[in-house]
Structure formats: C-alpha cells, structure tokens
Amino acid sequence: MPSTTELEDAGIHFSGVSIQKMQNQEQEEKNKFDITFDNATKKLKIPTLEVQDSTEREFRNYMVYEQFFPSDKPTYFVDYVIFMDHLINTCKDVELLRKSRIIDNWLGNDEAVTNMFNKLGDCIYYSRECFYYKNIVIQVNKHCETKCNIWKWKAKLMKDYFNTPWSPISFLAAFVLLVLTIVQTIFSLLSYYH
Structure with missing residues (x-):
C-alpha cells in the first residue's frame, strides 16, 4: 500500500475520527481500530491516535501478546501497526496525518512518530489472508492503480498549483x-x- 503522501497525490483524503468510550471492552477495542474507506468520496477515516512516550511500549506489549498467545480474535494491534507502517514512511506522512487529526503527537516532533512506527513494523509476522484491513488495502490499491486516474492528476494539480x-x-x-x-x-x- 502507498504512503500517506502518495495516497494524497492519488486523490485520497484523510480524516481523523474521535473514539467514543464504549461500555463493552471488546466493542471499545474494535472501535479503536475501526478504519474505513469510502470509495465514493475517496476518504480514509482513521480513529485518532494519541502518541505519547508510553505508546511504543504499549503497542509492543500488545503485539507480543497477540503473536505469542494466538486466539480466534483478529490481531488488532499487529494489523494496525502494519497498516500505519505502510502509511508512514517520512515525516511528511506524519505531518499530513497530524493535520488530518489522525495522529495527536505528544512526542514533540514528527520524526519521532515516523521512527516509532517504522521500528514497530520491523520483523513482524502477519497473515495477509487474515489481515484485518485487507479489504481496505485492496480498495485503496485498486483506486491508486487505475490507468486513467483522473483523481491523481486533479489532486496533484490542486495541491501544487491551486493551494491558496x-x-x-x-x-x-x-x-x-x-x-x-x-x-x-x-x-x-x-x-x-x-
């Protein structure tokens, strides 16, 4: 899957969604990872993630738990980190996600968030068949690979020449x-x- 800047150039818009606290813990867990892509509006909606000093440690612990104690539930944390690792390659990617209110950065700079997700995504085993965001990745890739992608040149034109x-x-x-x-x-x- 392309990075955030590449997706923006292809005409995909990003939107942060605030997480409502749920009564049921399993429902709340699912809500944190409820990423959606609307093909009609070309909008990728991702719940807002507050990145703090403890975020990397917490993600690593949950990921280890999911990988060493397999269950019939989806591996939400592993799949979320893989998805975000694909989206984040550079500081510019984090900046776009921050401006879209997907990432609430408490670490101070975008490079720290970039390094965090790139390190978290290293050496992780995940199943492509059971990947929680498989359908979203397929839809996004399909949009980016269309031969006559009018959205791509229109978005690039608007971003480069008509930004004011x-x-x-x-x-x-x-x-x-x-x-x-x-x-x-x-x-x-x-x-x-x-």
Missing part, C-alpha cells in the same frame, strides 16, 4: 488575458486583410 484562494483567481485572470490577446490578434489580422 488567490491561485484560481490568478489563473482566471491569466486565462482572460490570453483570450483577449487572441481576440485582438484575430481582429488585427481581419482588419489588415480587409
């Missing part, structure tokens, strides 16, 4: 000037030949 409110106004003014110049040239040629 004045950019479309400047483009419109330049376009109007170009049209007026062409019209003036046509009328000059017509008056010259008549």
Whole structure:
C-alpha cells in the first residue's frame, strides 16, 4: 500500500475520527481500530491516535501478546501497526496525518512518530489472508492503480498549483488575458486583410 503522501497525490483524503468510550471492552477495542474507506468520496477515516512516550511500549506489549498467545480474535494491534507502517514512511506522512487529526503527537516532533512506527513494523509476522484491513488495502490499491486516474492528476494539480484562494483567481485572470490577446490578434489580422 502507498504512503500517506502518495495516497494524497492519488486523490485520497484523510480524516481523523474521535473514539467514543464504549461500555463493552471488546466493542471499545474494535472501535479503536475501526478504519474505513469510502470509495465514493475517496476518504480514509482513521480513529485518532494519541502518541505519547508510553505508546511504543504499549503497542509492543500488545503485539507480543497477540503473536505469542494466538486466539480466534483478529490481531488488532499487529494489523494496525502494519497498516500505519505502510502509511508512514517520512515525516511528511506524519505531518499530513497530524493535520488530518489522525495522529495527536505528544512526542514533540514528527520524526519521532515516523521512527516509532517504522521500528514497530520491523520483523513482524502477519497473515495477509487474515489481515484485518485487507479489504481496505485492496480498495485503496485498486483506486491508486487505475490507468486513467483522473483523481491523481486533479489532486496533484490542486495541491501544487491551486493551494491558496488567490491561485484560481490568478489563473482566471491569466486565462482572460490570453483570450483577449487572441481576440485582438484575430481582429488585427481581419482588419489588415480587409
């Protein structure tokens, strides 16, 4: 699966979802890892994760527990870390996730979060067949691999050239000037030949 910046370039938007506390612990656990992808709006919704000093230690402990004591339940922590490790490759990826309110960074800088997820994702065994986010990864990859991906060039154009409110106004003014110049040239040629 591509990283966050690559997904953004492909037209996928990110949105953080706040976690409501549930009465049932199993339901609360599922809610923490409830990542969804809406193919119509191209929006990937991920519950907000508060990254603190203890986050890496807690994730490692849960991941060890899931891998050494197998059960019939999905491996939520392992699969979540693998998913986030695919999304996070650089500090820019963390910055985009932070701005989307998916990551609440209490570590101080984005590089620390990047290093944390990249280290957590190293040397982890997981089953692709039983991967909790398998359907989401398939949908996202399918969107990114389409040959005529209009969303990709449109998102890149909007991100690179129309990222401020004045950019479309400047483009419109330049376009109007170009049209007026062409019209003036046509009328000059017509008056010259008549």
